Amino acid sequence: MPEGYWCPVLHAHLPYVRHPEYPEFLEEDWFFEALTETYVPLVRVLDGLLGDGVDYRLTMTLSPPLLSMMGDALLVERYHRYLDRLVALAEKEIGRTAREDPRFHDVARFYLDELSDVRRIFRERYGSNLVQAFRNHRDAGKLEIITCGATHGFLPLMDTVPEAVRAQVRIAADHYRATLGRDPTGIWLPECGYLPGQDRFLREAGLRFSFLESHGLTDAQPRPSHGVLAPILSPEGVAFFARDMESSRQVWSAESGYPGDHDYREFYKDVGWELPVDYLGDVLPDGLRK
Template sequence: MFSLVLHSHLPWLANHGRWPVGEEWLYQSWAGSYLPLTSMLSRLADEGRTNLLSLGITPVLAAQLDDPHCLSGMHHWLGNWQLRAHEAQNRELSTREHRSASAALHEFETHWRHGGSGVIRTLVDSRAVELLGGPLAHPFQPLMDPRLRQFSLTEGLSDAQGRWGTRPCGIWAPECAYAPGMENEYATAGVTHFMVDGPALRGDTSLGRPVRDSGVVAFGRDLSVSYRVWSPKSGYPGHAAYRDFHTYDHDTGLKHARVTGRTVDSADKAPYDPAAAAAAIDKHVLDFVDAVRMRLREESARIGRPALVVAAFDTELFGHWWFEGPQWLEKVLRALPEAGIDIGTLEDARTRGYVGAPTQLEESSWGSGKDWRVWAGEQVHDLVTLNSEVVLAALDAIDKNRGPSGGGQPELRNRTNDQILRETLMAIASDWAFMVSKDSAAGYARERAHIHAHASREIADAVSRGQGERAAELAAQWNRADGLFPSLDARRLRTERSYCRDGETE
């Protein structure tokens, strides 16, 4: 069986800059990836096709796809795209981009104007996709305080329940990061399966593997197949005929050139040719189907039973980074069954027995070196220290600020504590360390981490000083700036005493 897994994620960008890093990143991904991919999946669902892929959507991205400010900004962005198409001097480019912008506007106004939840829920309810959840704000879980890690995961799964009417039993752990013992937390939260990178299973990804004695299954990404599409050095998107991501018309921002060659300067790139790109798509569809078929045969022969191949990618690769990606993906999802290859979700693989012997999974991620260096290395030592300090101050303040719950009296909701947690989770998002380690808008990433860390510490400090009214005022002000996850409730953060007691019992 073949399983395709897509991981959809962007950090919280609303009201935190526009360009070159900020909301523009969200709107480009929305227009380039989320609109065409959901439209494509809807077409396939209308044909009665089910269990096409496992679709991970992080809570922080889902929040933006439902946010009124982001929805309004996206509508303006699509209109501006149409205007930029009018301004293009090249007639062919102008016509092509105007047609694309008009189609995107129609899709957005018809299906998205009230948020993304309705669009995604339709795909889930029709069984076109399996929904994968995850923790709030995309943290690097192995480095988290266990109490906060547990809270973040359960809140993230509850957020999915509220948006889509289903609580995911599978997750894409942020950065595919894992530390021994997390499988028990997954089991407690009702998670039955999760993704890791291939090397975490020592390259043996032909079956899912229960982790130790938890019963929670780890599925590994098959690198030999996944890297045909996207790898650090090669892959289909680099083909000469495809539209070049990095080259654009400076007057309009529209992308008018093809890759042409990996060493060709932007000024020397050839004009984009849709017909040549279409021919390359067909070629790469056939190549991918052949690669999957060969890998399934090899692995089935090796293990002496039907094997599983899992290919996993960032959703934003398809359309945003690789313009032709959505077209390629639709053709692949049609071509695989036509070639006699069974496709299904990770949940299908688990329930249909594509599971082998338990594994003693060790520390891993899907980052450089497949270890934790991107998020815990020397280059981001300052952020690791900042995160530890912020979390410690936040949990200490919340523990001191919780109202009495004894004597039959319920603990009342405390919006101050809620905001401390909200800002803390935003501060420790894995995106900031990733962007610094990869030198991708590192200044913006550090600024974002420090903004949220300052907010958390400012509120926590007022609490610690016994300044309850001041803390509540600060919490309200920061919430007006970033009020995502309105259902986040600090009362569901386990007290230190109860967590330690249960830990000792276990």
């Protein structure tokens, strides 16, 4: 029986948020949360694999808005402040839980260790340059970084203005070159949205492959003989891979995926909602829970 291949692809994107006119801004915190809970820990795992000599392979989107925010001096400065506040709160929680709620003392210790390590990796190991961290793994031949639409615009809705579709793709490719120093070879279409004929814009930008929802392949004409288990080649010579719905459900579904499991952490339950505002101090600089 011929062997198959599993191709893990991570899609990393956040809307662009930067508000120098305000000292604090809620949506910037969402970016900082993503750095703390996703992107820095991911780099830590990749560093560990590389250090252990594991010959791993991974494909990952870094969208133009996300790359721009990762490299923005103001947001980096604010992220340092964000991390310092969280570490200070975690240190307070060590004492509070020991005195008042020993059930959560190990949890408090975990978060102090975790936040301190994230801060160390970001500040000391990579000099606050997370883009370089991902570039290191790409340059080692382990991580393939692909691009996304310039503003994550949904391309099928732009089809009445073809130049808008072309701009989303071309600007994304140009931004990739300027930021990562190479030509991109692949693109994650925003929301996997695609209309027949839009592959010409990918080909014009030098992009050789992309990804679609499963029905993008199963409903293709002619119907592919291998279904979603092999890529297809578009009229413009772009290879399209289908998402595996079973894998997607395990990640996203609240009914059958791990986010819905009772052992999975409740994202919206934390001390920011449950402890007094005056105790939280600098973590809520405007005194408002968020």
